[in-house]
Amino acid sequence: MNLSKKRRLQENLGSYMxxxxxxxxxxxxxxxxxxxxxxLSFTRFNIRTPPQWIGLNNYLVMxxxxxxLSRDERFLNSMWVTFRFVFISVPVKLVFALVVAMLMNxxxxxxxxxxxxxxxxxxxxxxxxxxxxxxxLFASDGLLNMILHTIFGLTNLPAWISNPTYALYTxxxxxxxxxxxxxxxxxxxxxxxxxxxxxxxxxxxxxxxRQFFAITLPSLxxxxxxxxxxxxxxxxxxxxxxxxxxxxxxxxxxxxxxYSLYLYIKGFGFSEMGxxxxxxxxxxxxxxxxxxxxxxxxxxxxxYGSGE
Amino acid sequence: xxxxxxxxxxxxxxxxxxxxAGTKETKAADSDVTTIRxxxxxxxxxxxxxxxxxxxxxxxxxxxxxNPEVSGGAGDHFVKVDTQLAGGNGPDIIQVGGNIPDYADVxxxxxxxxxxxxxxxxxxxxxxxxxxIAGRLVGISTGVNxxxxxxxxxxxxxxxxxxxxxxxxxxxxxxxxxxxxxxxPAGIYPMQDIGVLSSNSTPFGYWSRYNGTxxxxxxxxxxxVRPADGQRYLELFAEYRREGLVPPADIxxxxxxxxxxxxxxxxxxxxxxxLWTNMLSGYQAATTDELAFIELPGAAETNALWQPPSQFYAxxxxxxxxxxxxxxxxxxxxxxxxxFVLGSDRGTPASSTxxxxxxxxxxxxxxxxxxxxxxxxxxxxxxxxxxxxxFNSTLYLIYQRVAFGQITPAQGGQQIYELLLRMIGK
Numbered sequence: 001m002n003l004s005k006k007r008r009l010q011e012n013l014g015s016y017m018x019x020x021x022x023x024x025x026x027x028x029x030x031x032x033x034x035x036x037x038x039x040l041s042f043t044r045f046n047i048r049t050p051p052q053w054i055g056l057n058n059y060l061v062m063x064x065x066x067x068x069l070s071r072d073e074r075f076l077n078s079m080w081v082t083f084r085f086v087f088i089s090v091p092v093k094l095v096f097a098l099v100v101a102m103l104m105n106x107x108x109x110x111x112x113x114x115x116x117x118x119x120x121x122x123x124x125x126x127x128x129x130x131x132x133x134x135x136x137l138f139a140s141d142g143l144l145n146m147i148l149h150t151i152f153g154l155t156n157l158p159a160w161i162s163n164p165t166y167a168l169y170t171x172x173x174x175x176x177x178x179x180x181x182x183x184x185x186x187x188x189x190x191x192x193x194x195x196x197x198x199x200x201x202x203x204x205x206x207x208x209x210r211q212f213f214a215i216t217l218p219s220l221x222x223x224x225x226x227x228x229x230x231x232x233x234x235x236x237x238x239x240x241x242x243x244x245x246x247x248x249x250x251x252x253x254x255x256x257x258x259y260s261l262y263l264y265i266k267g268f269g270f271s272e273m274g275x276x277x278x279x280x281x282x283x284x285x286x287x288x289x290x291x292x293x294x295x296x297x298x299x300x301x302x303x304y305g306s307g308e
Numbered sequence: 309x310x311x312x313x314x315x316x317x318x319x320x321x322x323x324x325x326x327x328x329a330g331t332k333e334t335k336a337a338d339s340d341v342t343t344i345r346x347x348x349x350x351x352x353x354x355x356x357x358x359x360x361x362x363x364x365x366x367x368x369x370x371x372x373x374x375n376p377e378v379s380g381g382a383g384d385h386f387v388k389v390d391t392q393l394a395g396g397n398g399p400d401i402i403q404v405g406g407n408i409p410d411y412a413d414v415x416x417x418x419x420x421x422x423x424x425x426x427x428x429x430x431x432x433x434x435x436x437x438x439x440x441i442a443g444r445l446v447g448i449s450t451g452v453n454x455x456x457x458x459x460x461x462x463x464x465x466x467x468x469x470x471x472x473x474x475x476x477x478x479x480x481x482x483x484x485x486x487x488x489x490x491x492x493p494a495g496i497y498p499m500q501d502i503g504v505l506s507s508n509s510t511p512f513g514y515w516s517r518y519n520g521t522x523x524x525x526x527x528x529x530x531x532x533v534r535p536a537d538g539q540r541y542l543e544l545f546a547e548y549r550r551e552g553l554v555p556p557a558d559i560x561x562x563x564x565x566x567x568x569x570x571x572x573x574x575x576x577x578x579x580x581x582x583l584w585t586n587m588l589s590g591y592q593a594a595t596t597d598e599l600a601f602i603e604l605p606g607a608a609e610t611n612a613l614w615q616p617p618s619q620f621y622a623x624x625x626x627x628x629x630x631x632x633x634x635x636x637x638x639x640x641x642x643x644x645x646x647x648f649v650l651g652s653d654r655g656t657p658a659s660s661t662x663x664x665x666x667x668x669x670x671x672x673x674x675x676x677x678x679x680x681x682x683x684x685x686x687x688x689x690x691x692x693x694x695x696x697x698x699f700n701s702t703l704y705l706i707y708q709r710v711a712f713g714q715i716t717p718a719q720g721g722q723q724i725y726e727l728l729l730r731m732i733g734k
Contacts, residue, residue: 048413074705132689140559141495141577162561164712247564248383249506249701252557253708268387270698 009194012280041278046271058278075279076253076261083293085168085258094227095181101186102216114223115187122180131244135161138170161245164255171256182227189223190216221302229294236287239264259283315393340371347392348403349385349491349620351567353590353653360649365639370420372632378548381566383430383697398624400633405619407696408447415446416623418628422464425634427642430431438617447620448641449587451655454615454682455514457604460573462597472580474553474601474681481605485553488579498553500581503545503707509693509700511582514604515541518612522690524732531693531728539721542710546717554578557711567730568594585678586618586655589671599671601678607685614689617682618655652676653681670708695731 004058041058042049057066066072109152112149124130137143142158148154160166197215207216219225239260242250251255259279318689348358355378362374378400379385385403392398392415404411418439422428426448428436436451469491474486488498500588502511513523521532548554555578564570565581568591573581576597583591585601586671592599620728621637623630639646647662652672657677667673703724710720 047390048410069432109662146584159558159562161556247506247570249564249704251704251708252561253714254705255713263702268390269701272388272694295610 019092021023037277038173040283041273045273045277048271049275051274053273058275059274059282062278062282074254074257074262078250078259081168081255081257082236082238082259083134084203085172085175085238086232089172090231090235092172092178093179094182094224095233096176097182097227098186098224100179101183101190104183104187105190115184119180119184122178127239131241133250134174135245149254162252164253167246167252168254171238171245174241174245175235175238179252182231185223186220186226189220191218202235208238218303225294225298225302229291230296233287234258310609321416322575333683335357341373342371342629343373343375344633344636345375345377345399345400346401346403346636347379347389348383348401349379349381349382350590350653351378351569353593357528357649357651357653358419361640361646364645364649365636372636374636381506383566386697391538393624396626398626398683400621400624400627401628401637402624403450403619404447404622406692407615408620408622409441409692410443410694410696411622412441412446414625415444416444416563416625416627417444418448419682420633421631421634422629425534425631426638430642430660431657435617439620447617447622449617450619450621451617451652451657452615454585454613454620454653454679454686455604456585456601456682457580457676458573458588458599458601459580460576460578460589460597461600463496463576463649464488465581467493474476475608475685476602476687477609478605479668482548484518485548485580486551487553489553492579495577497555497572497578498580499548500563500565500578501545501549501711502558502582503711504560504563505565505582506704508545508704508707509696511604512703513690515544515613516613517687517690518604518606518622520610522530523728524691524693524713528690531725531732531734533728535718535721535725537721539717540726541715541724542707542720545668545707546710549552549711557708560711573599575692584618584661585675586652589651589669591642592671594601601674601682603682603685607682611685611687613682614685614687615683616689617658639720639721693728695734699731 033259042053044054044057045051055076057069060066061069061072062075063071064079077079100118104111104118108114124283135142138160139145140157140162142160143159145158148157157168161170164247193216195221201211201215238258242256242261243264246252246256248259248265250261262284263279263283266272266279324688346358346362347353350358354471355376358376358378362376364661365374365549366372379388379577382405386407389398398414399626402411402415404415406509408415416430418426418579422445428445431448435452439445439447439449456647459472461471467488469488476484485498490499491726505511516523516533516537521534521633546553549556554560555572557611559577563572563575563577565572568574568587570582572578572589573583574594576595580602583601588599588601588669604613618695621640622636623633627633640650641647641657642661642664644661647657647659647665648667651667651669652675656672656675660662706720706723706727709715709723710717715723
């Protein structure tokens with residue numbers, strides 16, 4: 001008995017050794033900075049002088065204000081902007097990705113080429129160059145307005161990207177345009193659905209629409225759910241696009257002031273690292289809670305089939 | 309499957325959430341070569357001429373390598389430098405501006421190096437004063453600078469309008485904008501909307517000096533600006549906007565005005581814009597139209613202009629190569645060959661040996677001409693509002709609220725006043 005236990009330990013030791021580099025990285029580069037940022041979130045810290053403990057003040061300023069400081073309206077605005085961005089861009093992007101994935105699932109000539117082409121925006125979309133391009137497309141004298149003017153004769157067009165009413169939607173459009181990764185995952189999911197389901201239902205007289213709602217959607221529900229959670233998490237952390245498109249200001253009128261952009265401005269611009277750390281923790285909690293809600297509610301909406 | 313999915317999601321969540329870790333830059337392996345890291349902001353021409361100066365220095369000193377670390381704008385520059393300093397990895401030379409008091413604690417005192425690595429005797433005493441904080445010389449002035457309005461001279465001539473006078477009152481200035489408005493095609497505006505500047509506290513600061521109500525007095529830690537003053541400033545531009553003398557808010561907001569690349573004047577969409585004199589040569593290099601200067605309105609009435617040091621070369625006190633770094637700064641500010649290459653891009657030199665070198669560029673001549681007129685219309689610089697970045701960012705937001713019609717100028721004036729009190733009290 002004792003001998004086999006020892007042997008098992010010896011066997012496992014190798015695997016633990018393989019884990020060591022990752023574990024070192026995890027403790028030094030993830031766990032320690034996380035712990036430190038949790039500590040900083042209870043302090044006032046301007047980088048140049050040591051942190052001062054101020055208890056819950058940072059958190060109080062975000063949501064209700066303290067005796068000396070009023071509530072941070074810019075924080076609440078950034079939260080509202082981010083929620084709108086997430087809950088508009090993610091569903092639209094998923095619908096779009098699913099539609100394209102279904103087209104890409106057809107047996108056409110050169111289908112491999114099309115799949116590659118439709119993935120390109122995702123490779124480019126996060127880049128600074130595309131954000132700059134977006135700025136030019138939607139500027140007051142940008143390409144969009146030029147087309148609207150010369151082809152449709154419209155005048156008095158807004159400067160989409162620098163108008164507080166529309167600026168956020170241009171960023172949502174940019175996010176939706178990067179539909180590649182959910183599309184690929186949908187495509188893989190679609191190819192997993194047994195062909196017989198469709199053949200059997202066709203014999204029973206089901207049309208394509210009925211087939212979509214009765215077979216495709218339920219079979220795909222775990223994939224949809226996975227995509228939703230992943231896209232939601234990354235959408236909450238969007239930064240680059242807003243930073244470049246608004247010239248780093250989150251403007252006009254804070255209409256593109258994403259949560260993480262405000263965090264960055266607070267921390268690095270206004271030298272309020274304690275407050276920025278507190279914001280990072282609030283964001284972590286928001287994402288964790290929303291993810292938990294998604295998992296709880298998935299029981300009724302997601303079917304994992306009986307085969308597993 | 310569900311479990312796997314959950315684990316996957318949680319791992320990704322953990323890994324992605326915002327706690328990044330800094331990377332450490334690798335040090336040059338060569339032991340006999342000293343590397344000096346020089347952090348500054350700027351683009352286009354400044355990068356080119358700085359590199360030329362570096363090349364000259366490196367050819368004279370083969371054992372020195374100077375690595376520039378350039379940011380496009382001052383905002384990005386300080387974010388980067390703050391982060392590097394916090395990580396104990398600050399650059400050797402840090403270019404700082406009017407916010408030098410914020411950095412005094414982390415900067416080297418040059419006085420102990422005077423007469424050894426750096427010659428301070430040829431530098432104007434006023435420039436030495438401006439870099440001295442609490443008895444320590446923490447910054448060497450890169451040269452003198454002045455706020456100004458730049459205008460597109462070629463465009464004015466093309467539309468057949470008269471050239472502006474260098475010194476105008478506010479009433480004359482508005483009249484002139486109207487004249488331009490009458491001649492300009494749709495889509496091109498007489499003036500840029502100054503509130504969209506990333507450093508919009510500068511024109512607002514000028515305006516409050518013009519009114520005799522400086523933004524801040526460090527000795528008493530107070531401001532002379534009242535809500536009604538802020539209101540009048542906002543109303544002034546609201547009126548320009550109503551008349552179409554400056555662009556509508558959404559078009560103005562499309563130009564970040566950080567540098568020549570994001571400038572409405574350089575884009576050819578506005579005739580007049582705000583500019584520091586040292587930036588003329590860089591802006592001029594970005595356009596084929598000829599640019600020229602006029603004063604901010606009303607300067608002659610109250611001597612409201614000022615001549616601050618453009619920037620400072622400062623040294624990180626934790627630098628590992630202090631002696632070599634200070635020697636390189638001596639080269640940048642005093643050496644005639646360096647001065648000839650650098651021109652007035654970082655301000656008109658404060659060192660007599662550098663000034664003696666002269667300059668080849670017509671833009672530099674325009675700066676000198678402007679300073680001859682505007683210099684007498686200047687008075688001593690008033691104190692900077694503390695927490696400069698936050699002050700500018702919030703002032704910009706308040707200005708935009710008024711420009712987009714979200715609040716009235718009266719409410720905006722009140723918010724500016726409260727902002728000033730908050731920045732001073734912070």
